[in-house]
Amino acid sequence: MAETDPARRAEELHRLIAYHNQRYFELDDPEITDAEFDELVAELAATERDHPELVTESSPTQNVWGAPVELFAEVRHRTPMMSLDKTTTYDELLAWGKRMERYISGDVAFDCELKLDGLAMSLLYEGGRLSRAATRGNGVVGEDVTANVATIAVVPKQLGPGSPEVVEVRGEIYMTVSAFEALNRQQAESGGRRFINPRNAAAGSLRQKDAAVTAGRELSFCAYQLGAVVGGPDFKYHHETIEWLGGLGFPTSLYAKTVGSLEEVDHYCAYWTENRHSVDFEIDGVVVKVDDLSQRRELGATSHAPRWAIAYKFPPEEKTTLLKDIMVSIGKSGKATPFAVLEPVVVGGANVSLATLHNEDQVKLKDLRPGDTVVVRRAGDVIPEVRGPVLALRPPDASPWAFPAKCPICASPLQRLPGEADTFCTNVDCPGQQVQRISHFASRGAMDIEGLGERTVRLFCDEGLLADVADIYSLDFDRVRQLEGFADISVANLAGSIQASKARPLANLLFGLSVRHLGENTSALLARSFGHLDRIMEAGEEEIAAVEGIGQVVAASIKRFFSLPRNREVVERLRAAGLNFEGPSQPSLPQTLAGKSVVVTGTLEGWSREEAEAAVKARGGKAPGSVSKKTTAVVVGADPGGAKVSKAAEFGIPTLDEAGFSHLLETGDLP
Numbered sequence: 001m002a003e004t005d006p007a008r009r010a011e012e013l014h015r016l017i018a019y020h021n022q023r024y025f026e027l028d029d030p031e032i033t034d035a036e037f038d039e040l041v042a043e044l045a046a047t048e049r050d051h052p053e054l055v056t057e058s059s060p061t062q063n064v065w066g067a068p069v070e071l072f073a074e075v076r077h078r079t080p081m082m083s084l085d086k087t088t089t090y091d092e093l094l095a096w097g098k099r100m101e102r103y104i105s106g107d108v109a110f111d112c113e114l115k116l117d118g119l120a121m122s123l124l125y126e127g128g129r130l131s132r133a134a135t136r137g138n139g140v141v142g143e144d145v146t147a148n149v150a151t152i153a154v155v156p157k158q159l160g161p162g163s164p165e166v167v168e169v170r171g172e173i174y175m176t177v178s179a180f181e182a183l184n185r186q187q188a189e190s191g192g193r194r195f196i197n198p199r200n201a202a203a204g205s206l207r208q209k210d211a212a213v214t215a216g217r218e219l220s221f222c223a224y225q226l227g228a229v230v231g232g233p234d235f236k237y238h239h240e241t242i243e244w245l246g247g248l249g250f251p252t253s254l255y256a257k258t259v260g261s262l263e264e265v266d267h268y269c270a271y272w273t274e275n276r277h278s279v280d281f282e283i284d285g286v287v288v289k290v291d292d293l294s295q296r297r298e299l300g301a302t303s304h305a306p307r308w309a310i311a312y313k314f315p316p317e318e319k320t321t322l323l324k325d326i327m328v329s330i331g332k333s334g335k336a337t338p339f340a341v342l343e344p345v346v347v348g349g350a351n352v353s354l355a356t357l358h359n360e361d362q363v364k365l366k367d368l369r370p371g372d373t374v375v376v377r378r379a380g381d382v383i384p385e386v387r388g389p390v391l392a393l394r395p396p397d398a399s400p401w402a403f404p405a406k407c408p409i410c411a412s413p414l415q416r417l418p419g420e421a422d423t424f425c426t427n428v429d430c431p432g433q434q435v436q437r438i439s440h441f442a443s444r445g446a447m448d449i450e451g452l453g454e455r456t457v458r459l460f461c462d463e464g465l466l467a468d469v470a471d472i473y474s475l476d477f478d479r480v481r482q483l484e485g486f487a488d489i490s491v492a493n494l495a496g497s498i499q500a501s502k503a504r505p506l507a508n509l510l511f512g513l514s515v516r517h518l519g520e521n522t523s524a525l526l527a528r529s530f531g532h533l534d535r536i537m538e539a540g541e542e543e544i545a546a547v548e549g550i551g552q553v554v555a556a557s558i559k560r561f562f563s564l565p566r567n568r569e570v571v572e573r574l575r576a577a578g579l580n581f582e583g584p585s586q587p588s589l590p591q592t593l594a595g596k597s598v599v600v601t602g603t604l605e606g607w608s609r610e611e612a613e614a615a616v617k618a619r620g621g622k623a624p625g626s627v628s629k630k631t632t633a634v635v636v637g638a639d640p641g642g643a644k645v646s647k648a649a650e651f652g653i654p655t656l657d658e659a660g661f662s663h664l665l666e667t668g669d670l671p
């Protein structure tokens with residue numbers, strides 16, 4: 001039962017949010033979906049709204065998740081970026097229409113726009129130039145991400161002649177589904193972090209200290225709202241403002257539609273609820289706006305949202321199906337994970353027949369029983385989730401599920417340690433674990449050994465050819481050749497890809513070792529920070545935990561892993577086989593600045609001086625300390641050195657702001 005006392009519930013929510021944050025960010029192993037996480041934060045925010053005395057500085061509602069808050073400078077929005085009231089039904093839409101009748105009379109036209117699932121962004125143009133890009137933040141104060149946004153190709157950096165003195169454009173930064181999938185493929189290849197969904201990938205790509213990383217990601221932008229304008233035309237209708245923004249070079253929604261009644265709005269919402277997956281970007285609803293700007297002024301706003309707009313949120317995609325069984329799978333570290341075996345059902349465009357149930361407590365909490373009809377949901381992200389049973393349809397003989405006492409593969413006892421959520425197979429030699437560990441080692445994000453997928457690994461283990469990952473490098477190919485399905489060519493190919501894997505970067509090797517809690521992301525951080533496997537093995541727990549992005553749990557787990565003689569022995573055999581223990585292998589950047597020389601002066605907001613100079617050098621350029629006739633450009637931050645600026649003027653060398661610098665880094669051309 002959830003706690004009903006608000007103070008205790010708030011405390012419980014703090015704990016839950018911290019726990020799920022750790023699973024997501026530190027352990028790379030989320031237990032709940034994004035939507036469920038958002039529900040926890042929303043519940044806490046609502047509790048704090050009703051009981052302001054419960055707001056503390058450390059409350060998760062006071063922080064932006066996933067990234068240090070101090071990464072970017074604060075920006076106070078000229079006019080607050082408000083949120084929107086939400087509806088999920090036609091009746092609520094009608095109620096919104098009725099509320100508006102208190103403020104306006106006569107006909108109302110509505111603009112229906114797709115509600116893009118990305119990040120709200122405010123773009124400020126002064127004198128036609130992009131001068132500032134800011135995130136929504138808490139609506140009043142956001143973060144300055146100008147340098148990053150300036151790298152997004154579809155965001156205009158310079159507006160054409162006749163543009164107003166000042167114009168603020170609001171819209172959504174997002175990543176298309178195809179760009180997201182391509183990014184994850186690329187991340188898998190380079191041993192980088194995999195993103196959970198396009199929104200996450202867009203946020204992660206934008207919140208980068210090094211704008212060059214953002215530049216390498218394919219981000220999109222859609223303008224949906226005109227903010228403050230000085231010296232621009234007068235508009236009567238919202239749809240005119242959007243057309244005008246389109247004319248200035250901003251991407252705008254292709255699917256927006258102006259209609260004359262809420263009934264038509266409802267049709268638009270119904271159409272897009274059905275067809276939400278027909279476009280190459282994620283949408284989570286429809287935004288409905290009053291078109292007439294004078295009516296908008298009369299309607300005004302409440303403390304948090306305009307009265308003239310509302311968000312119609314799509315229902316999460318849910319289906320019911322039969323829970324045929326609950327089984328347990330054994331992972332690479334021995335973790336026994338319960339999963340649902342479902343009568344296959346199509347939810348959110350995907351066929352779902354299996355769904356993880358995470359751990360024993362989750363099954364108990366939901367009281368799932370084989371034979372139940374269950375609700376399956378696919379919200380926002382790709383992991384299908386079993387919400388719970390439909391109790392009215394429960395067969396009378398459905399009995400509660402109990403976690404098996406024995407490993408389904410080796411029959412050793414399963415053990416759940418006190419205070420832990422997970423259950424483990426206690427046998428390190430469990431063939432289930434071996435197969436998982438070896439196939440993980442050979443998988444794409446790790447050593448990428450083509451031809452050594454899970455089925456082959458299982459076969460080789462059954463045949464006694466493999467027992468641990470080091471055996472891969474002394475595989476008896478003569479015996480492999482005799483196995484069914486293998487011939488000279490396939491064996492030669494396998495031998496070739498095993499040989500090639502020896503040179504993989506340290507991050508891949510580390511990730512491949514199946515250290516509990518160590519994900520792709522954290523492996524890459526460690527490889528970059530230590531540079532050699534021996535240094536990681538020798539490092540103390542504190543030293544490991546001191547690496548940014550690595551927490552105590554991961555550090556302790558690494559220490560434990562390398563303290564086991566058995567693991568050490570495997571590592572030594574890998575060394576003897578000639579594997580690369582050194583890293584990192586940073587993919588080299590396009591050499592856009594080869595032969596160019598860029599001087600940096602003053603304080604930049606998005607880079608330290610060293611970082612800016614390193615960004616130039618990493619692209620093949622020179623970053624000398626003084627300006628000469630040969631200098632290509634001078635990047636000028638706040639409080640620049642007078643000599644450099646006057647020399648630049650004297651020699652007629654172009655000066656650049658941060659946005660211009662990002663452009664130069666990305667393209668090698670002056671903006």
Ligand code: IVH
Nearest residue numbers: 082083084113114115116119120172224287
């Ligand atoms: S209008 C005051 N239009 O939805 C009106 N918002 O709470 C400002 N969103 O995170 C918003 N697509 O970024 C508007 N076509 C659209 C939108 C849209 C997505 C997002 C927005 C904000 C949330 C609204």
